[in-house]
Amino acid sequence: MLNNTVVGEAGDSSAIGDALGVAVKNLRDGPGKSKIVILMTDGQNNAGKIPPLTAAEAAKALSTKVYTIGVGIRGMAPFPQMDLFGRKVYVPTPVDIDEDTLKAVSQKTGGKYFRADNSEALRQIYAEIDVFDQERRAPEQRRSLTRTFLSDLRDLKVGDLVVHVDHG
Secondary structure, eight states: OGGGEEESTTOSSOOHHHHHHHHHHHHHTSSSSOEEEEEEESSOOOSSSSOHHHHHHHHHHTTEEEEEEEESOSSEEEEEEEOTTSOEEEEEEEOOOOHHHHHHHHHHHTOOEEEESSHHHHHHHHHHHHHHHHHTSOGGGOOOHHHHHHTTGGGOOTTOOEEEEEEO
16 A cells, blocks of 8 residues: 555645646556545645646546545644754744645545644544545455554655555
C-alpha cells in the first residue's frame, strides 16, 4: 500500500488539484471496482495547473471517492527555517488551510472532510476512514489503512502534500 503513497509528488508547493488529478489518473485503469483517494494537506492550492474542484469532477466521473484531511493546529504554528548563521530556527507562521475547498472536493466525490490538529486526531480519522472503506470491500480484500499507513507519517515534513490512492 505504501508504494501507492506519494509525498510531495506535485512539487514543493501545495498543488492540490494536480496531486488529486495524478491520483485519479493512477486509479483510472487500476484493478478493483471501488477506488478511494486520501488527500492530506496543511495548506492551500497555491501551485499547479488543475484547480482542485476540476480534479474532483474527474474523480467523481471515475467513481473515485476522495477523503480530504486538513492537518495542523489553528492559528500560528512553528515553521522550521534556517537563520543567517545556518541554524535551524522555528518561526511562528499562520496556518492557512483552505477548508472550504477541501470540504467541497470531498463532498463532490462522496467522501468526507476531516481536520487533524494532533497525531491522535489523525489516528482517529484513519480509523473512521477504515470503517467506511471496510464496509464496501469483500472480506478477502479488507486491510487496515490505519496500521499500514499511519506508522510511516512520522517522516513527513511541514509542507508535504500526501496523496494516498487505494485500488479497492
